[in-house]
Structures are given as structure tokens and as C-alpha cells.
Amino acid sequence: MTEELRVAVERRNGGAVLYTRGYINNVGGEEIANRAYELMDDGVRALLLNLRDTKIVNSIGISILIEIIEKMMDSGGKIGFCCLTPVIHKTFQIMGLANYASIFDTEEAAVREMNLS
Amino acid sequence: MTQTAERQMELTLPMVPDIEIAAARAAANLARELGMSSERVDEMTHAIIEACINAREHSGCADGRMYLRFVGTSAGDGNPRVDVWITDHGRGFDVSEARTRRQKLGAAHKRGWGLQIIEAHMDEVDITTSDDGTTIHMVKFEKKNHD
Numbered sequence: 325m326t327e328e329l330r331v332a333v334e335r336r337n338g339g340a341v342l343y344t345r346g347y348i349n350n351v352g353g354e355e356i357a358n359r360a361y362e363l364m365d366d367g368v369r370a371l372l373l374n375l376r377d378t379k380i381v382n383s384i385g386i387s388i389l390i391e392i393i394e395k396m397m398d399s400g401g402k403i404g405f406c407c408l409t410p411v412i413h414k415t416f417q418i419m420g421l422a423n424y425a426s427i428f429d430t431e432e433a434a435v436r437e438m439n440l441s
Numbered sequence: 442m443t444q445t446a447e448r449q450m451e452l453t454l455p456m457v458p459d460i461e462i463a464a465a466r467a468a469a470n471l472a473r474e475l476g477m478s479s480e481r482v483d484e485m486t487h488a489i490i491e492a493c494i495n496a497r498e499h500s501g502c503a504d505g506r507m508y509l510r511f512v513g514t515s516a517g518d519g520n521p522r523v524d525v526w527i528t529d530h531g532r533g534f535d536v537s538e539a540r541t542r543r544q545k546l547g548a549a550h551k552r553g554w555g556l557q558i559i560e561a562h563m564d565e566v567d568i569t570t571s572d573d574g575t576t577i578h579m580v581k582f583e584k585k586n587h588d
Contacts, residue, residue, distance in 0.1 A: 347462065379483070380462070382490050383554040411483040411562070418561050419554050 328352075329378075331359050336440040339370030341431070345377035353388030360392045369401030372434050376407035386419050393425050402426070406434040448474060448513035454493075456505050456529075461493035468511050468525060475513045475521035477583050484562040485523060485581040491555040492527045492577050500531025500575060525579045533570040 329352030332343040340363050346352060360371055373389075396403050404426040408416065416422045428434035435441045448471045454460050465486040472482045496507045508528040515521040539556045560566050565580035 347459070349459065351458075380465075380486065380490065382461070382487075382494055383558055384494065387554070409483060410480055411487055414484075414561065415487060415558055418558055 329355050331355055333359055333363070335368075336372075336435070338368070339372070339438065339440045340368050341372045341374055341435075341440065343374045343377065348375075348378055348381040348385035348389070350382075350384045350388070353385035357388050357392050361395070364396065364399060364401070369396070369399065370403075370438050370440060371396065371401070372404045372406060372431070372438055372440060374406050374431050374434075375409075375412060376431075378412070379409055381412050381415060383415075383419065386415065386421060390419070390421055390424075393421065397424070402438065404428060404434050404438050406431050447515055448511070450509075450511045452509040452511075454507050454509065456497040456500075456502070456507060460497070460507075461490040464493050464507075464509055464527075465489045467509075468523065471511050471513045472521070472523045472581070475515050475523070476519075477521050477523065477581070481581060481583055485525070485579075488559045488562040488579055488581075489525060489527070491558045492525075492579070495555045495577075496527060496529040496531070496575070499534060500529040502529045502531035502574065504530055506530075520582055520584045522580060522582045525581070526576055527579075528574060528576040530574040533572055533575050536568050536570060 329344060329346040329348060334341045342356065342359060344356060363371065393403050406428040407430065408427065413427065426437065428437065450467060450471055452464065452467060454464060468489055469482050469486050472485060493507060510526040512524045513521060559579065563579040564582050564585055567578045569576045
């Protein structure tokens with residue numbers, strides 16, 4: 325029944341792209357946070373989360389994503405999201421996440437804008 | 442034209458982690474059978490997830506269960522609707538406080554967005570709450586202008 329979240333990391337030009345697959349709930353959000361904080365501890369200051377294989381999120385998972393954004397902003401870095409379903413995009417806007425992180429339609433556009441190529 | 446109930450489903454679910462996925466999938470299957478579009482189904486799914494999480498996390502109910510009822514109707518006009526009732530036997534809550542609660546980036550407490558998400562994703566939301574429990578009734582239409 326559960327859709328355990330999986331995260332794959334690809335390092336790119338001083339930054340990284342995190343590919344998520346599955347449900348971003350409290351457990352999934354913590355998994356993303358753990359990977360993101362490891363990368364930040366390693367000096368990464370540009371993170372792109374590609375959610376192309378995530379179709380369901382909940383407000384607890386998004387609140388953890390907001391915490392990641394805050395930590396990245398505190399360290400002078402930036403976070404972007406790409407490949408969101410329309411409903412996830414709308415949910416991000418409701419919770420204000422879209423005001424503090426860049427959202428791109430495609431990974432190509434995100435990589436270009438965030439200098440991750 | 443008189444609407445005809447075409448699909449009904451009742452579920453009693455334990456309040457365990459991720460049970461909201463089972464509830465959402467059941468409602469989504471019903472909505473798809475009525476011809477509801479995937480984006481509308483996805484919106485309803487996310488609202489149901491938040492309602493179930495609210496019941497599980499905040500109701501404080503003694504029986505550890507939530508009770509769900511889905512009714513899908515279609516009058517053959519290309520505008521199917523799905524009614525969803527989610528009930529818990531918990532302690533109830535202050536709807537006006539929950540409805541006006543707003544968090545922003547930098548706030549110490551970032552949770553509590555469930556009701557805002559539900560109301561944004563559904564077309565009609567009605568909440569009945571008391572010391573004996575809470576029922577949230579939500580309606581999703583294929584077309585928002587359903588006069």
C-alpha cells in the first residue's frame with residue numbers, strides 16, 4: 325500500500341539534482357532532507373529536486389521541503405524544483421513554497437537557469 | 442434531470458501511517474469509473490489525503506478508526522460529481538481557527554495547512570464538528586461551474 329520514497333542523486337557542476345520516486349510524506353520528506361543536508365555539508369549550494377516520478381505529496385512532507393529551503397537560504401544557496409504535476413504545483417503555491425524556490429517545467433530549463441549543466 | 446447514484450463505497454480504516462493512500466486510491470478509482478479527468482481526480486486525491494491525515498493526527502479518537510463514504514453520481518451531462526464524507530469520533534476542533542491559520546516561511550510551526558489544501562482542491566467543503574467527533578463532507582465536480 326505504501327509508496328516508499330526513493331531518492332537518487334546526481335552531482336552536477338558544483339550542485340546536484342535529486343530525483344524522487346514515490347510519496348513525499350513525513351518519511352519521504354525526511355529522506356530528501358537527509359540527502360540534501362549531506363550534500364550541503366559537502367559544500368553543495370545549488371540543489372534541483374526533480375519530482376517527475378512523484379505523484380502524491382502531503383502537507384507534512386512539504387513542510388519538510390520548506391525547512392530544507394530555509395537551511396539552503398541561510399547558507400546562501402538556492403533550491404529549484406522541476407517536473408511537478410499540476411496538483412503538486414498548486415499545493416506548493418498554497419503553502420507558499422513557490423514564493424521561495426524556483427519552479428521549472430522541465431529539467432533542461434532548470435539546469436540552464438541554475439547553472440547545473 | 443434527476444441525478445442517479447451510480448457508485449457508492451463505505452470504508453472503515455484504522456488510523457495507521459499511510460492509510461490515507463488506501464482511501465485516496467479507492468475514491469480515485471470510483472471517480473475514474475465515472476469519467477472524471479485525471480487532474481480533477483488528483484486534486485480530490487490530495488484533499489482526501491489531507492483530511493485523513495487531519496483525522497489521524499489531530500482527532501484524538503479512542504476507537505482508532507476513520508469512517509469514509511464515497512458517492513459518485515452522474516446525470517449523463519459530462520459533469521460527474523463525487524461526494525466524500527470522512528468521519529472520526531474524536532474531540533473535534535475549532536474550524537474558524539484552523540481556517541484562518543496561516544504560516545509562512547521562517548515560522549517556527551509550518552504544519553497545519555491541511556484545511557487550506559482541502560478547500561483549495563475541492564469544490565465544496567462542509568465540516569461538522571463537536572466533542573463527539575468530526576465529519577468533513579467534500580464535493581468534487583468535473584466542471585467547477587456546476588450550476
